[in-house]
Amino acid sequence: MEMPREIMHPIHPSHPLTLDYLASTECAVCKERVYGLRYSCSQEDCDGWGIHLGCAGFLTDKQPLMYHPSHPQHQLRFSKKMIFHCEACGSTQKGDSYICTICDYCIHESCALLTLSADFPHHHPNHSLSLAFTLPSEYIKYEFDCAICSTTLPLRRWVYHCHLCRYVVHLKCVTSTFHDDNENENENENANAIDGKEATKFPIAIEDMYEEMIKPFVKQQKEQILIPHHDCDNHNVSGKYKFSEHPHDLTFSAFSSASSSSSHDHYKRDEDDEDDFESVPRSELTCDGCTLAIHEKKQTNGDGYESGYMSCDKCKYFLHLSCFNLPHEIPNLPIHSFTDHSLKLRSAGKLTSWIECYVCDSSTNGLFYTCTNNDCLFTIDIKCASLPNTIKHAAHQRHNHLNLVSDEDFYGANLCVHCNRYIYTRRGHFKCNRCRFSVCGKCVMLPPTNKHRLENHLFSLTYEAYANHPGDFYCSSCEYQMHPRSWMYHCRDCDQSFHPKCFPATSGKYRNIKYGTEQYVISGIHDHPLRFEIISKKKRCDLCHEDRYDEPGFQCVSCFFVVCKSCGLKHMGDAAI
Numbered sequence: 001m002e003m004p005r006e007i008m009h010p011i012h013p014s015h016p017l018t019l020d021y022l023a024s025t026e027c028a029v030c031k032e033r034v035y036g037l038r039y040s041c042s043q044e045d046c047d048g049w050g051i052h053l054g055c056a057g058f059l060t061d062k063q064p065l066m067y068h069p070s071h072p073q074h075q076l077r078f079s080k081k082m083i084f085h086c087e088a089c090g091s092t093q094k095g096d097s098y099i100c101t102i103c104d105y106c107i108h109e110s111c112a113l114l115t116l117s118a119d120f121p122h123h124h125p126n127h128s129l130s131l132a133f134t135l136p137s138e139y140i141k142y143e144f145d146c147a148i149c150s151t152t153l154p155l156r157r158w159v160y161h162c163h164l165c166r167y168v169v170h171l172k173c174v175t176s177t178f179h180d181d182n183e184n185e186n187e188n189e190n191a192n193a194i195d196g197k198e199a200t201k202f203p204i205a206i207e208d209m210y211e212e213m214i215k216p217f218v219k220q221q222k223e224q225i226l227i228p229h230h231d232c233d234n235h236n237v238s239g240k241y242k243f244s245e246h247p248h249d250l251t252f253s254a255f256s257s258a259s260s261s262s263s264h265d266h267y268k269r270d271e272d273d274e275d276d277f278e279s280v281p282r283s284e285l286t287c288d289g290c291t292l293a294i295h296e297k298k299q300t301n302g303d304g305y306e307s308g309y310m311s312c313d314k315c316k317y318f319l320h321l322s323c324f325n326l327p328h329e330i331p332n333l334p335i336h337s338f339t340d341h342s343l344k345l346r347s348a349g350k351l352t353s354w355i356e357c358y359v360c361d362s363s364t365n366g367l368f369y370t371c372t373n374n375d376c377l378f379t380i381d382i383k384c385a386s387l388p389n390t391i392k393h394a395a396h397q398r399h400n401h402l403n404l405v406s407d408e409d410f411y412g413a414n415l416c417v418h419c420n421r422y423i424y425t426r427r428g429h430f431k432c433n434r435c436r437f438s439v440c441g442k443c444v445m446l447p448p449t450n451k452h453r454l455e456n457h458l459f460s461l462t463y464e465a466y467a468n469h470p471g472d473f474y475c476s477s478c479e480y481q482m483h484p485r486s487w488m489y490h491c492r493d494c495d496q497s498f499h500p501k502c503f504p505a506t507s508g509k510y511r512n513i514k515y516g517t518e519q520y521v522i523s524g525i526h527d528h529p530l531r532f533e534i535i536s537k538k539k540r541c542d543l544c545h546e547d548r549y550d551e552p553g554f555q556c557v558s559c560f561f562v563v564c565k566s567c568g569l570k571h572m573g574d575a576a577i
Contacts, residue, residue, distance in 0.1 A: 117129045341378070429444075
């Protein structure tokens with residue numbers, strides 16, 4: 001009795017539909033038989049076109065009309081079993097919907113009934129998520145992807161998001177569950193057993209890189225770490241050993257011989273030496289191969305304990321025992337696995353002729369491998385050459401392992417989850433085989449903590465600094481704004497953040513440079529000894545007056561005189577090696 005005699009319906013917008021009675025006809029919406037009352041078109045060319053009352057939105061327990069905040073201009077009417085494109089989730093399928101009879105606007109009934117705020121503890125346990133009917137501008141600005149599936153977020157589709165944490169997801173993703181939970185349980189049981197070996201966990205502390213990466217790499221290449229005791233590859237003559245990348249003979253120095261002259265005499269120069277070198281404390285010994293510190297590790301059963309290191313009696317040249325045993329030539333590496341390209345061990349200059357690693361983009365003045373193919377410019381430092389094939393990274397807890405992508409497995413560029421740059425085949429990267437997570441070699445090598453020279457506490461490498469932090473991030477060093485989802489060294493207590501590159505000596509461009517304690521006397525420019533290190537005493541070079549802060553250079557050990565590397569080398573002449 002209360003039904004309108006005539007309606008306009010979006011499934012048949014060209015003509016009005018009239019309430020009438022006709023036995024046994026087919027509904028144009030659900031394709032089932034209509035018995036009794038229906039809405040039909042009276043135009044002759046429509047040949048009795050009609051629909052059920054229920055398909056028109058009547059005779060149903062659903063709310064026939066509603067005002068929805070996603071479409072405040074007009075009222076929405078319930079419609080049954082239509083095929084349409086949903087404005088909320090973007091899918092096209094047949095189902096119950098709410099439609100605007102004036103605009104071309106249709107949404108699923110399930111989408112229309114979504115709450116404006118809801119808890120999804122499976123995905124985001126800390127806060128409730130808010131429903132947004134278009135993508136908020138802050139996510140557009142930073143080009144956010146869905147936090148669950150890592151795919152693009154369309155501008156005009158609904159999303160759930162947490163403003164406090166910069167967390168945003170598709171509608172379908174937020175209601176999904178991981179289908180591989182059971183599989184993960186099985187994988188967790190063997191998380192640390194890959195080919196019988198424990199997966200290397202990243203990030204690795206700088207002081208642990210030698211033990212965790214370089215020693216296993218050399219042992220894998222040469223099966224054992226030995227000091228040769230016969231006239232063989234290294235030509236042992238009276239306790240002296242030749243090393244292909246150093247002009248002087250080397251001596252083995254034992255950690256235990258703290259008072260032994262063989263361990264410490266070579267640290268010192270004669271008092272009349274014009275450079276007036278000071279003794280080098282053991283705690284400051286740095287390897288000229290991997291540029292990592294040399295320190296004794298407590299001996300335990302079966303851990304490959306190294307009882308000493310190699311050193312030069314004539315100059316301040318030191319090598320870890322494993323770096324001394326690095327193979328002189330490698331047929332190939334998974335990270336550079338061309339069959340006709342072998343890699344040879346080479347040494348960069350101490351102050352000049354540095355090389356840039358193709359994996360981490362950092363300069364090094366230590367040992368490195370270079371490709372023997374004349375047309376290939378591939379170079380890799382010792383640390384990156386020692387990267388394992390499979391790792392477990394703290395930034396990707398959802399799945400257990402990331403695999404090194406070799407040239408044969410490379411099928412196109414991937415975006416690094418941190419630096420957001422494309423990873424090409426020669427750069428090397430690690431990828432999860434079960435999702436889109438990829439990280440480049442440069443970011444894999446970042447240390448877990450860093451310390452700024454002006455701060456008394458450590459900054460941790462943080463992958464989700466945006467969690468419960470709605471404000472913007474600015475680097476406390478360079479003062480540039482930071483992407484909220486990028487990895488950063490962050491302290492939540494003091495709310496300070498730093499780019500990894502803004503720690504140049506540990507996680508930036510110069511993290512593979514050996515600085516040491518050696519002092520240089522360059523009488524033409526300064527009367528006091530200078531030490532080669534990262535410039536921190538002044539912003540500009542005292543000779544060229546260019547901004548050289550946080551770059552390698554020479555600083556006076558007694559005053560505030562600072563000179564950049566290029567100006568220092570210009571006045572050193574032949575002393576620059």
